[in-house]
Amino acid sequence: MTEAPRPTPGALTRYRVMAIITGTLLIVVFLGMLRYIDALGVPESWDPFFLTLAQVHGVVYIVYLATVMQLWLQARWGYGRLATMFFGGIVPLLSFFVERRITHELRPASEERA
Template identity: 40%
Template sequence: MGGALTRYRVIAWIVGVVLIVLVVIGMPLKYLFDSPVVVETVGPAHGFLYMVYLVAAFDLARRADWPLKRMLGVMLAGTVPFVSFYAERRATAWLKKPAERTPEPVAG
């Protein structure tokens, strides 16, 4: 499950950063300065990357046996600026909690 978590964490950060660039830089340039170049280039990239994010989130949720509500919440996190960062931290915490509670065997 470590590989699925790593893939999810990486794509969550990428999608989050690209969405922030789109919303914070691209949208003001388009609507305030009539320059849609950032939206026209970053928008489709975000759309493609969001599809990759959905696949990574689904894979992680399936491997972790998450309930449907949690899985959908994590998947939707890539559509709201800054929320993918929060969801990534929560998903990591959800998956690391059981590992921390499990005692390791004592060598002896």
């Protein structure tokens, strides 16, 4: 019986870094925008800093999606896993849980103990 394909260590590292960066930016944007709930229909009243930060998150999310696709293609997972990884960049805190689960699954037990 053959083993399931394992992604390269570089693909996993790139995914982990981007998941952490994307998740952190998403939390900052989410928490920063909470104070503007009353002004949702009036974008002129939003702080330009958070609008810029939201755009930065959007660009970083695109890079995150590229790392997700690379890891997903190398691991040959199903579409459900792909969707979960995609949502990790748009649901606050989800990227941290998904990243941890994927890392735990792909890393050998000997590496985790070290």
